[in-house]
Amino acid sequence: MRLLAFAARNRKEILRDPLNLAFGIGFPLAVLLLLSAIQANIPVDIFAIDKLVPGIAVFGLSFVSLFSGMLIAKDRSNSFLMRLFTTPLSASDYIMGYTLPLIPMAILQIAVSFVAAFFLGLPITANVLLSIIVLIPTALLFIGIGLLAGSVFNDKQVSGICGALLTNLSAWLSGTWFDLNLIGGWFKEIAYALPFAHAVDAGRAAIFGDYAAILPHLWWVCGYAVVIIVIAIFAFRQKMNGDIA
Amino acid sequence: MNAIQTVNLTKRFKDKTAVDSLNITIEQGELFALLGVNGAGKTTTIKMLTCLSKPTSGDATLLGASIISKPHAVKEKINVSPQETAVARNLSVRENLQLIAEVYGFDRKAARSKVEEMLRTFSLTEVSGDKAKILSGGMQRRLSIAMALISNPQILFLDEPTLGLDVIARRELWTVIAKLKGKITIILTTHYMEEAEALSDRIGIMANGRLKAVGKAAGLMAETKTTTLEEVFVLLATNEEGAR
Numbered sequence: 361m362r363l364l365a366f367a368a369r370n371r372k373e374i375l376r377d378p379l380n381l382a383f384g385i386g387f388p389l390a391v392l393l394l395l396s397a398i399q400a401n402i403p404v405d406i407f408a409i410d411k412l413v414p415g416i417a418v419f420g421l422s423f424v425s426l427f428s429g430m431l432i433a434k435d436r437s438n439s440f441l442m443r444l445f446t447t448p449l450s451a452s453d454y455i456m457g458y459t460l461p462l463i464p465m466a467i468l469q470i471a472v473s474f475v476a477a478f479f480l481g482l483p484i485t486a487n488v489l490l491s492i493i494v495l496i497p498t499a500l501l502f503i504g505i506g507l508l509a510g511s512v513f514n515d516k517q518v519s520g521i522c523g524a525l526l527t528n529l530s531a532w533l534s535g536t537w538f539d540l541n542l543i544g545g546w547f548k549e550i551a552y553a554l555p556f557a558h559a560v561d562a563g564r565a566a567i568f569g570d571y572a573a574i575l576p577h578l579w580w581v582c583g584y585a586v587v588i589i590v591i592a593i594f595a596f597r598q599k600m601n602g603d604i605a
Numbered sequence: 606m607n608a609i610q611t612v613n614l615t616k617r618f619k620d621k622t623a624v625d626s627l628n629i630t631i632e633q634g635e636l637f638a639l640l641g642v643n644g645a646g647k648t649t650t651i652k653m654l655t656c657l658s659k660p661t662s663g664d665a666t667l668l669g670a671s672i673i674s675k676p677h678a679v680k681e682k683i684n685v686s687p688q689e690t691a692v693a694r695n696l697s698v699r700e701n702l703q704l705i706a707e708v709y710g711f712d713r714k715a716a717r718s719k720v721e722e723m724l725r726t727f728s729l730t731e732v733s734g735d736k737a738k739i740l741s742g743g744m745q746r747r748l749s750i751a752m753a754l755i756s757n758p759q760i761l762f763l764d765e766p767t768l769g770l771d772v773i774a775r776r777e778l779w780t781v782i783a784k785l786k787g788k789i790t791i792i793l794t795t796h797y798m799e800e801a802e803a804l805s806d807r808i809g810i811m812a813n814g815r816l817k818a819v820g821k822a823a824g825l826m827a828e829t830k831t832t833t834l835e836e837v838f839v840l841l842a843t844n845e846e847g848a849r
Contacts, residue, residue, distance in 0.1 A: 365707035369693055376695040439691035446655045446685045447708050448677060
């Protein structure tokens with residue numbers, strides 16, 4: 361009951377901020393439409409809708425980190441979290457309360473990208489559903505990044521780190537905007553040492569029905585998600601048990 | 606049983622001692638005002654008593670529960686209206702109250718009933734559907750105190766509740782706080798001498814992390830041979846500054 365009350369509050373706070381909806385759903389959709397328009401006039405293999413949509417979904421998910429990070433950082437900055445820390449809510453109530461509302465939001469965000477892609481020519485197959493499922497660990501990864509950023513940084517820092525740095529990192533190093541093989545070398549190595557390119561490749565493998573190729577990429581994403589979430593929980597507990605400034 | 610009893614409660618931050626061996630006893634139903642200049646240790650004391658900050662040494666018991674060994678039991682008995690107005694900005698007045706009631710374990714039906722009671726008590730019914738962020742400073746502070754009372758706390762901490770409010774809003778809050786006297790134990794920190802004098806049963810004056818004097822306003826004035834509480838405060842705080 362306590363956890364659900366707190367989770368409901370967090371859901372309302374996020375959904376009632378129009379900027380969240382604009383950036384979380386509107387911006388990725390606008391990019392999807394723009395790149396599809398380019399593809400229609402100047403065909404580029406990587407912008408084919410079945411290759412493009414998993415990348416757009418991952419790009420859209422990067423904004424989930426911004427939502428959760430900003431919410432937690434703002435709660436810390438305006439004493440609201442301090443007030444809650446004096447209540448009987450437990451550490452797990454806070455962590456679950458911040459995480460739970462974001463999971464359906466992230467899944468909905470992925471689904472919106474795919475539904476938009478149907479109108480742009482993506483065939484409706486069972487593999488689309490598989491691709492959405494394959495992208496759920498990526499959603500958890502970005503939720504974890506937001507929890508970590510919100511626990512450690514203030515709202516201005518979260519805005520810069522999640523709003524600018526993370527969205528760009530996850531875009532440029534994901535292989536969505538250009539083929540990483542074209543650049544190769546250290547750039548490709550860095551990209552594949554991070555989880556974003558693996559997330560997009562796993563989503564693409566699912567769409568193409570290349571089932572054997574899914575897991576090797578998905579393990580990278582799951583590994584990163586587990587590590588980031590564990591660090592985030594540790595950081596949040598440290599804040600909670602430490603001296604609140 | 607005392608509402609609050611501290612035993613050598615101490616908090617150190619590196620080389621600074623924010624609270625130095627605080628020993629204080631507050632009875633149930635008492636309204637106790639804690640006065641002090643900025644940095645005197647009032648807010649650090651409140652943070653330790655509300656389990657937000659662990660003491661470096663010493664302990665405190667709130668209605669028999671230790672802040673060190675039984676913080677969860679302490680949290681069930683208390684509520685806080687922090688120095689800054691701590692409300693969920695995008696939630697309505699009603700939703701803010703409902704949230705806190707449910708966080709303290711009320712089921713949805715009981716929470717709704719408590720929300721209605723608080724809306725009436727604090728004259729918030731007309732703005733119950735408004736988002737907290739559009740309320741005036743005074744109304745936000747009133748909501749903050751209503752949120753602190755909705756859980757039926759046995760001990761209520763009001764950390765500078767009227768800071769930044771205009772005279773009318775301050776007087777309105779005084780009326781609300783005065784109505785609570787005797788019903789629950791209230792710890793009030795404030796910079797306003799007239800507020801402490803008008804509302805409190807006893808006053809404690811802190812300076813440089815130490816409790817310099819405790820007593821009724823009239824008693825403190827008699828002890829220090831002064832005629833106003835402000836003179837008492839200036840005398841004790843200035844002596845302490847000089848002693849540093």
